[in-house]
Amino acid sequence: MSENPSLIDRRLPQDCKEETLGVAFFDLSRIAQWESSRQDMQVATFFQSFYALASEHIEPAGGRIVKLMGDAGLAVFPLESAEEMIFALCALAQEVRECARRFGLDTYLNVNVHVGPVLAGSFGSPGSGRFDVIGKTVNIAARLGRRGVTLSAQAFRTLSEEGRRRFEKMRQPVTYRFQA
DSSP: OOOOHHHHHHHSOTTOEEEEEEEEEEEESSOHHHHHTSOHHHHHHHHHHHHHHHHHHHTTTTOEEEEEETTEEEEEEOGGGHHHHHHHHHHHHHHHHHHHHHTTOOOOEEEEEEEEEEEEEEESSTTOOEEEEESHHHHHHHHOOOSSEEEEHHHHTTSOHHHHTTEEEETTTTEEEEOO
């Protein structure tokens, strides 16, 4: 038995729309052990530095930070800024590694990028919705799961020929990893 589509539509935010976007999921590796051996103030200071770096790289490249969650984040970008955004994420990964070393943390920022349709809008409980993206594209980006900057084949195709030469093809599933 399926639900009445009009009832489903009423539960979606008024600003909800389907659009094709680039989605980047990023998270720090090997942070739990470091975090458990540090004072909360040092951990918070590092995270604040991490968040500032994310903003400094993502927003000027045309991206939007959807959310930051401890050692991870989610960002989206329009396809017309895909190449600039992807290389901004590569630079972010390198700068976060350098920043982490100053805090005594040996970590990598793993970045997964996929392109596809999402539902975008102000999701959340009534009266407190915030911009978010939902859909298979987000789940695919979150699960690409390799070390470093990894692009799905769809994200790779947004790059120029010159940009594509900076990535190495991986197998099963086919992804492309940035070669620093």
